[in-house]
Amino acid sequence: MIRASVVGATGYAGAELVRILSGHPEVRLSMLTSHQYAGQLFSDVFPAFFQRVALPLEEFDTRKLAECSDVVFMALPHSMPMTMVPELLQGGCRVVDLSADFRFSDPFAYEVAYEPHRAPELCRHAVYGLSEIFREKITGASLVGNPGCxxxxxxxxxxxxxxxxxxxxxxxxxxxxxxxxxxxxxxxxxxxxxxxxxxxxxxxxxxxxxxxxxxxxxxxxxxxxxxxxxxxxxxxxxxxxxxxxxxxxxxxxxxxxxxxxxxxxxxxxxxxxxxxxxxxxxxxxxxxxxxxxxxxxxxxxxxxxxxxxxxxxLVKGAAGQAVQNMNIMWRLEETMGLGALPPVV
Missing domain, CATH: 3.30.360.10 (Dihydrodipicolinate Reductase; domain 2)
Known part of the structure; x- marks a missing residue:
């Protein structure tokens, strides 16, 4: 089983990640973080998950995340992941970042659109996670910059x-x-x-x-x-x-x-x-x-x-593509955990 954690689990993309990962046959949710709701159960914040996801929400802790996770999904605003991802990679985790921090291989291009990059050496190491286009590169990646919607x-x-x-x-x-x-x-x-x-x-x-x-x-x-x-x-x-x-x-x-x-x-x-x-x-x-x-x-x-x-x-534009990228990284069927059809009405 892949041990997966979500950082920023109470934003819309983070909660969607929890929804998808909780039904993934090859995933065990390990840790969910939220600064705002730390100490509460995830299902207290999102009652739809009552008796389905009973994990507590915790403060971000690099050491604990590295110990309990094979993959960490970063569902935080830009500028935050770049300060956290280097230590997670050093701890042996693979990372899928849903922010913009690792979408540009050239840190200067990121800085023109956003702000100075605090981990520029990782930009060229990251793989842009447009799943159907960069599948081969994603397979061997330890850091994926999930595309914008x-x-x-x-x-x-x-x-x-x-x-x-x-x-x-x-x-x-x-x-x-x-x-x-x-x-x-x-x-x-x-x-x-x-x-x-x-x-x-x-x-x-x-x-x-x-x-x-x-x-x-x-x-x-x-x-x-x-x-x-x-x-x-x-x-x-x-x-x-x-x-x-x-x-x-x-x-x-x-x-x-x-x-x-x-x-x-x-x-x-x-x-x-x-x-x-x-x-x-x-x-x-x-x-x-x-x-x-x-x-x-x-x-x-x-x-x-x-x-x-x-x-x-929120799915193909964020959490779903992030899980698809995880499936590619672990050489699983890309559709695993992602087979939902839309409601009829």
Missing amino acids: YPTCILLPLLPLATPGWLDLSRVICDAKSGVSGAGRGVSLATHFCEIAQAFKAYKVGEHRHRPEIVNVLEMVTGEKSRLTFVPHLVPAIRGMLATTYVSLREEKSEAELRERLRDAYRGNDFIRILPENSFPDLSHVRGTNCCDIGLRVDRESGMLILISAIDN
């Missing part, structure tokens, strides 16, 4: 079409929408029920920190300079993410050719679903799952390819 949703449809040079990456436009859980569990006016229940708004227009992450991966995989206009929106839903990406084709391709290229690229990948002609993603079809649904349309008038993709931001 927007990058996951946007990169999965783009990369297989960009690598053969079919797309003009000098001008990519992405309009994306996310449910409110993407903002985290902390209380703020912007995510207050009265502020979002009947609202729909753009935020961080042209300056969202996921934009450099997306561009970095596009350029790393294709070797081409990429320019991305990225506008995220907040929709009055709890969870789910839908991205509509517009990009020019370098040469004329039919929708059937593009769809077949995506199917070939993801053949055998159970979580990527390439939808048939005239079918497009719906948030309700991926809710609670680790799936990414992808649809497309070619606008013949403008010559633009329109890619539409949807994920659950």
Whole structure:
């Protein structure tokens, strides 16, 4: 059995990790940490786990985590994991970090988007955890930087079409929408029920920190300079993410050719679903799952390819992909513990 611990277990991503890992046939939950709720049972904070997860919530303790864990999931805001991960690795743990701290191999790129990095030597050691794209590197990794939710949703449809040079990456436009859980569990006016229940708004227009992450991966995989206009929106839903990406084709391709290229690229990948002609993603079809649904349309008038993709931001966009990466690291079936289908209503 894999001994797994979750640091930051009472945030939305952390609690989702606990939910998924508690049903994983090859995992035993060892330790859950929470500074705010230390001393309480996890099921006291989340009563839905009553008689299912009775572990206490503890303060972060590197030594104890290293002794009781084979893998540690870091579900903390950026800037915190970079101070904790070095000692966990030295203690023999493998780490999957859900923050942005180890998503950039170049620490300078991280610093431009975030702040000075306090463990820059580990950035080149970390593997970017976009599971279906970097599977081979993830297998041997001791440190995985789990991708952001927007990058996951946007990169999965783009990369297989960009690598053969079919797309003009000098001008990519992405309009994306996310449910409110993407903002985290902390209380703020912007995510207050009265502020979002009947609202729909753009935020961080042209300056969202996921934009450099997306561009970095596009350029790393294709070797081409990429320019991305990225506008995220907040929709009055709890969870789910839908991205509509517009990009020019370098040469004329039919929708059937593009769809077949995506199917070939993801053949055998159970979580990527390439939808048939005239079918497009719906948030309700991926809710609670680790799936990414992808649809497309070619606008013949403008010559633009329109890619539409949807994920659950807390599962494929965070905790689910983190568990998928753990499965890859231990050479388990990638679907293990992740087979949930969405509720019908």
